[in-house]
Amino acid sequence: MQHSSPQATVSGSLGIGMVGYAFMGRAHSQGWLGAREFFSPPLWPQLRTVAGRNRAGAQELADHFGWGGVTTDWQDLLSDDGIGLVDICTPGDTHAEIAIAALEAGRHVLVEKPMANTVAEAERMAAAAERAAARGQIAMVGFTYRRVPAVQLARQIVAEGKLGTIRLIRAEYLQDWLVDSAAPFTWRSDRELAGSGALGDIGAHAIDLAQFVSGELITEVSGLLDTAVATRTDAEGVAQEVTVDDTAAFLTRFQGGAVGNFTATRMATGRKNSLRLEISGELGAISFDLEDLNVLQLQDTSEGDRAGFRRIDVTEPSHRYLSGWWPPGHALGYQHGFTHQALDLLNGIAAGENPRPTFADALGVQRVLQSVEDSARDRSWVAVDQLARTDN
Amino acid sequence: MQHSSPQATVSGSLGIGMVGYAFMGRAHSQGWLGAREFFSPPLWPQLRTVAGRNRAGAQELADHFGWGGVTTDWQDLLSDDGIGLVDICTPGDTHAEIAIAALEAGRHVLVEKPMANTVAEAERMAAAAERAAARGQIAMVGFTYRRVPAVQLARQIVAEGKLGTIRLIRAEYLQDWLVDSAAPFTWRSDRELAGSGALGDIGAHAIDLAQFVSGELITEVSGLLDTAVATRTDAEGVAQEVTVDDTAAFLTRFQGGAVGNFTATRMATGRKNSLRLEISGELGAISFDLEDLNVLQLQDTSEGDRAGFRRIDVTEPSHRYLSGWWPPGHALGYQHGFTHQALDLLNGIAAGENPRPTFADALGVQRVLQSVEDSARDRSWVAVDQLARTDN
């Protein structure tokens, strides 16, 4: 019998320090592990330290996933020379401070979406990332749905020109966990902490997905925000005002002229986690639904009276990321996007190329979100300049 | 062997005069015949005369469906005492004149949707219908999708309160026959003749369906109209400007507070005739798609962790209209809605009760359509008072 060190087959390693230990902390932890279990990244991710205000919670995560240690102060991560990347999984109101500090401390950064709670914060983050890029640092935002293999195939098909001129983009992110008036008040219904409701939490995904797959940016919006249940009871039994939207609906224009229509809602009874995107072009269409995430629907009008939406099971070895996984037809799930994200980030760092979405990309999404809020407040159309310079 | 007169088993008859002999003329003709073939209406519809400007076209329709005669002047129908109902299947710009004349001549009237090309016309028609009602005449508009059995079941479920408070209404009418830039210019792309494009042609159906099933009226709208292909070539090879929308998208509020989001388009590549409606309520949801018209999807949240959208095959004898048709699971199609419409109208005339949608109902839809146009032009929200008095 012969024992081995785990990273024997790879060339180097990267120490990871993660901030946050809840749902997203678990998703990211398995992502880092998955990247080394199922792929051979050029840098071997080492799960070094988890930072969390609640030591017991952080310790429990560390125990389950094999993180080397825990701390209650995220700034400890920046004084540990063994940590090359800071992975930020905390609520959005803390992202700017941690990300900017980490970048200024010379660390690569991965930050969960939404990038920030305000455009101002996002602009400062993007500026910090731009300065850090000059020093060779990488900064990326975690819109993991880009890394679903079926979404990658959709992007590739559009990029090949298979849809022709894009005419119409419809996107929905449908959940239903607030349908019940008796569902409790949590931080997610508090504007101070959450920034916005369905709009920022899931509408951000719909916007990023639509822009990523279409390759086009939104240039103006007209939106509506709705809070169907104005007051909810918190865990202590106290009635609290709901200060965020539970439904956001907005019309858009894309830079190439396409019309867009979006709905993001926590009020779509019976729809648990349905992120749907359909792009209609002159030559064809693609359709995707996260509730059936291994599938891409493709229509090719050149097939004439035998055309129709074709259900592609995106699980062949030739599909992106699939060579690391199982035989055709063996489904991937929600968590695999985090593994692919970790892999892409490790590859990017090794190659010195910043993977998309960059902080600048995510700032663009943030500006769309803000424009929807402005539009809803002013009951008017609002132009969006996603590429506006930031001089922070 | 014994010969019989066809209406032997029914109590009376109603002479029908129809104006128009194209697509809608055929649909209505089979509707009248179907009502007497598959049901036992209290009034036996007699296909008496078809009026059409093109005698050969009208004659061909008459030959195929057994209409008793043809005329090139619709006013002949009003001088024939044997005609009790005028059925108007012509383009929208002629509806007001014919309908008002027929009502003033004492005839019952059925008019195809859209009721008219302008709100002003619709208001005059509604006023005429109101006056005629006082004389016992019936006037109805042909939103036939109300008469799909699955739609009737949806309405019934909502009316029973099974969905609870309605939170969200999403409706789409998706077609793709203008996706190809080379598709020819026809009257449907000409504002003078068609009034509007996707909005009035199919958006009207989406609006009527959403209001009918939810039982709630739209109170304000914010919309966008788009013409993706600005110029098309007509049958003579002449380039013509497209003066109507090919996509209409609009956000709405309903009177009960629900948010609405609508898309009506001829640019949804690969979608041939998909009229979709999903209504999300606190206790459940219903979902319908005209491309699978025998099915209603129903979700009941009280089923807890065993809840889910249930695919109801609406072909049981106990479902509305089904007693006249085939055994369970034997599909009905597009045309059956016209049969049910004819049946409901015959029943209504016999009972002296005006079936919905009345001219007043359709005027409401017309006001929504106009408001969407106003909103798109002014890039603002527009209030809709569907119940506004008309003093024409």
Added chain:
Amino acid sequence: MQHSSPQATVSGSLGIGMVGYAFMGRAHSQGWLGAREFFSPPLWPQLRTVAGRNRAGAQELADHFGWGGVTTDWQDLLSDDGIGLVDICTPGDTHAEIAIAALEAGRHVLVEKPMANTVAEAERMAAAAERAAARGQIAMVGFTYRRVPAVQLARQIVAEGKLGTIRLIRAEYLQDWLVDSAAPFTWRSDRELAGSGALGDIGAHAIDLAQFVSGELITEVSGLLDTAVATRTDAEGVAQEVTVDDTAAFLTRFQGGAVGNFTATRMATGRKNSLRLEISGELGAISFDLEDLNVLQLQDTSEGDRAGFRRIDVTEPSHRYLSGWWPPGHALGYQHGFTHQALDLLNGIAAGENPRPTFADALGVQRVLQSVEDSARDRSWVAVDQLARTDN
């Protein structure tokens, strides 16, 4: 105003005499009418006489559909020179006598499926048809599902060789109207009247469809027949023994070597009328379900890692029979197959060409059915020679 005779635009006419006035009588009546309403057949079908043992029932049908007269004796039809075709819609035990008499009386014949209750009857019918063919008469059996446009497209795709060598054919006909043990005893559960149960009633459709679309005949079978509920109560409250199968399952070989697997059942809870066929070939596959009858699923393996089942909406004008109907995406239903059947038969008679399925084709199906019964009884494989000579 000018009145016209209904057949003015066609060249000749054909008098129809129909035997039977129940479910199938209605389906055939609308089929004859539909053929002349929506198409321009070379022979104009005249609905001359309905024969039925119950005069009131026959009269009611005649009134609804405009049959010229009724009789209680089907032999009256053979003495009426105005009747050129006898359409047989009675239960299967009467088919042979009526069909043979009609053929010998010089009439064209359409007979509902199942062609007969026994192979011996079917052989006599096929022999009579063969003799009649020599006199220019046409004889056809009513497997109407062949005339669903999506099925026609499936056949065409296979005939073009698009699937390559066929490897596997799976067919199911699933209904559930006998799931309830308390469902009443009717003639359909009585072997004397019905011949067999699910096997002959719906299994016959599955066999014909599989053979028609694949273009291959079944050469051997191994089957099982099951009666899950042995006793049911009839309308008089008397317990009766169920003497037919309610589930038939059978494995087959096709002449080209493909494996077949069939299930026909009235015990498939929740499946109302689902006739499913999937044919798997080396180059592609087709899949069809009668519960979604306007759709054909097509898979083309040459599309590599972008292959997938493509949902073709078979409602384009270029699809068979569709030029007579509605615009793309406007669904046809169950009954339209009967219209297409009437049309094909009228075309065949005018052209002097016997449309498929001929009596010889249907005899082949009957032999498969009998072989399944033999196999189930003997618990062994049974060879089927569908092309065996008949010397009756």
Added chain:
Amino acid sequence: MQHSSPQATVSGSLGIGMVGYAFMGRAHSQGWLGAREFFSPPLWPQLRTVAGRNRAGAQELADHFGWGGVTTDWQDLLSDDGIGLVDICTPGDTHAEIAIAALEAGRHVLVEKPMANTVAEAERMAAAAERAAARGQIAMVGFTYRRVPAVQLARQIVAEGKLGTIRLIRAEYLQDWLVDSAAPFTWRSDRELAGSGALGDIGAHAIDLAQFVSGELITEVSGLLDTAVATRTDAEGVAQEVTVDDTAAFLTRFQGGAVGNFTATRMATGRKNSLRLEISGELGAISFDLEDLNVLQLQDTSEGDRAGFRRIDVTEPSHRYLSGWWPPGHALGYQHGFTHQALDLLNGIAAGENPRPTFADALGVQRVLQSVEDSARDRSWVAVDQLARTDN
């Protein structure tokens, strides 16, 4: 900062020795890791040693998943006192030898399906497991599809009696990787190594699933085995005879009287990994498809004319295994069944209770497989006594 030992929060640990390092080795490795990452098993699985004839291959697996060491001799595992469980992931022809040796050496055993290549081997294994059980050892077979949450829910619904008397069970396992005649010859097409083809490889899953969910055993079978492509070319370019089936189809009876119909095939063009099960009962039905593995379809006839197959998204925290994973609607994939299997086995070992499927359960499946082979060879029905005593 404070470092922790990974198993700090659990009470004990269990050393795992795994034999095999290919596809199944990876699936099991992530299963063991997943059990400790996402759950809190009473025993902490330690990935101690991988045994594989090819050291480099074993070492690569060990590096990726963090196994402590490798060996080329599986018997080394039995001399390591730190190994409490032997996990067998090798081809079926080696299972009996390894499993029996491990049981006799006092180790718990997990063996991948198919349990063995012959009934004789399986009987010896079951006897060894019975002897080991008396010593408190656990032995389990890896039919992981039992551990898909939707399958667990299906089993629970049947066990609650919600379907009533079961009438019909239809199961299919559809793959298409041998459709292409040019697909290469591999060990899976060699009877010596693989035992059988589609039958044992995937038919075994269909049998186990149908029996597990229905709670009923198969009592007799009539089957057909087919090899559509008789010769294939191996990696060296040599033509080799295919000595196993690529399609197995069989009819069955279940102990409670239900009829069964099964197809397992590698020739279902376009179907990548579709394991389908539908169980039809007097009161309801369930339907499952592995290509949509987070969903269970449920029909409840008591809902009358509002009944229909209900699409349950089996991702609620209350569903089995889900408390360890993500929020509702966040899909699990293929690999999660291996995690659940590892968890159940760890729980079983800690509790001293042998989880199902036991070696005796899997021996029953093996007997069904053998009976299908016998039936196909003899072209006759074959009785199966799954509970027959084994006196090895």
